[in-house]
Amino acid sequence: MFDASAFITESAEKMQNEIDDIAIIACSGGVDSTVAAVIANQAIGDKLHCVYVDTGLMRKNETEEIQEMLAAHGLNLTTVFAEERYFAALKGVTEPEQKRKIIGELFIRIFEDEQAKVGAKYLVQGTIAPDWIESGGGVRDTIKSHHNVGGLPEDMTLEVVEPLRDLYKDEVRELARALEIKVAERQPFPGPGLAVRCLGELTPQRVHIVREACAIVEEELEAAAEAGKMEIPWQYFAALLPVRSVGVHGDVRAYGETVVVRAVQSLDGMSARYSTIPHEVLTKISTRITNAVKGDVNRVVYDITHKPPGTIEWE
Numbered sequence: 604m605f606d607a608s609a610f611i612t613e614s615a616e617k618m619q620n621e622i623d624d625i626a627i628i629a630c631s632g633g634v635d636s637t638v639a640a641v642i643a644n645q646a647i648g649d650k651l652h653c654v655y656v657d658t659g660l661m662r663k664n665e666t667e668e669i670q671e672m673l674a675a676h677g678l679n680l681t682t683v684f685a686e687e688r689y690f691a692a693l694k695g696v697t698e699p700e701q702k703r704k705i706i707g708e709l710f711i712r713i714f715e716d717e718q719a720k721v722g723a724k725y726l727v728q729g730t731i732a733p734d735w736i737e738s739g740g741g742v743r744d745t746i747k748s749h750h751n752v753g754g755l756p757e758d759m760t761l762e763v764v765e766p767l768r769d770l771y772k773d774e775v776r777e778l779a780r781a782l783e784i785k786v787a788e789r790q791p792f793p794g795p796g797l798a799v800r801c802l803g804e805l806t807p808q809r810v811h812i813v814r815e816a817c818a819i820v821e822e823e824l825e826a827a828a829e830a831g832k833m834e835i836p837w838q839y840f841a842a843l844l845p846v847r848s849v850g851v852h853g854d855v856r857a858y859g860e861t862v863v864v865r866a867v868q869s870l871d872g873m874s875a876r877y878s879t880i881p882h883e884v885l886t887k888i889s890t891r892i893t894n895a896v897k898g899d900v901n902r903v904v905y906d907i908t909h910k911p912p913g914t915i916e917w918e
């Protein structure tokens with residue numbers, strides 16, 4: 604049985620001993636990094652500098668919500684607005700692993716800038732077990748390089764501290780509940796953000812489309828679950844595919860983008876089954892997505908693949 608409060612006490616003590624100087628932590632607002640930040644804050648208090656990077660690849664309203672949530676836990680937070688740097692670095696890149704590497708590296712470069720400003724020696728990260736297991740090493744194949752593992756450049760000058768690296772998602776959620784963190788029940792969101800849900804080239808407009816589509820999927824599935832029509836999936840979102848198809852707008856031919864809706868049941872993200880969603884809910888999602896981003900998306904499809912053989916995200 605996992606004992607959340609014992610884990611918190613022990614890992615805070617361990618960090619207190621390990622971290623003898625200024626540390627920065629990458630806060631994404633996700634449950635993993637928030638739990639790591641709150642425990643680190645208990646351990647080293649004002650030696651901890653929290654940095655949130657707005658990559659321009661976040662979900663709708665996410666930056667404001669994260670800022671509020673982290674402030675509520677008394678964390679010392681700096682927000683770096685890096686949208687332009689991200690889009691410039693990712694311009695023309697379509698290969699998923701290359702995207703992940705670029706995103707990971709830019710993350711670290713930004714932290715190095717912040718490190719220089721505050722004189723940090725340590726980087727605390729909310730890496731959990733599935734992140735490094737799936738990033739390869741040893742006998743495992745690289746399935747995807749998770750941004751907080753495979754993206755680390757070799758010349759990095761910060762010492763990395765990963766208090767959650769042996770834990771699985773459900774254990775981190777238990778910690779979050781014990782720490783009264785508001786994101787405790789929130790669905791997981793990948794480190795590279797909407798980049799891995801925008802297949803093909805990343806442009807501000809294409810990311811805007813997938814951001815709106817994700818917000819619609821979240822709203823509709825949460826409303827359907829609230830109304831008792833279905834169980835809330837473990838993870839649910841939209842991705843924009845690198846596929847155009849012929850459609851019709853009024854009586855005019857359109858050649859638009861394709862959105863795929865993905866919803867899965869899972870325990871820890873290591874394997875998953877696609878969720879069944881009532882057709883009326885899918886219909887509403889499809890209508891809303893094609894209306895919301897008029898002229899851009901003219902086809903919405905539903906992904907009926909388990910993991911394996913698929914993965915949860917499309918990249």
Ligand code: XMP
Pocket residue numbers: 734737747748749750751791792793794795838872873910913914915916917918
């Ligand atoms: P996949 O797509 O590999 O995803 O089946 C399993 C779970 O991990 C999330 N995911 C990530 N989380 N950094 C993260 O912190 C990443 O690079 C990353 N890629 C995928 C995904 O959303 C799912 O919950």
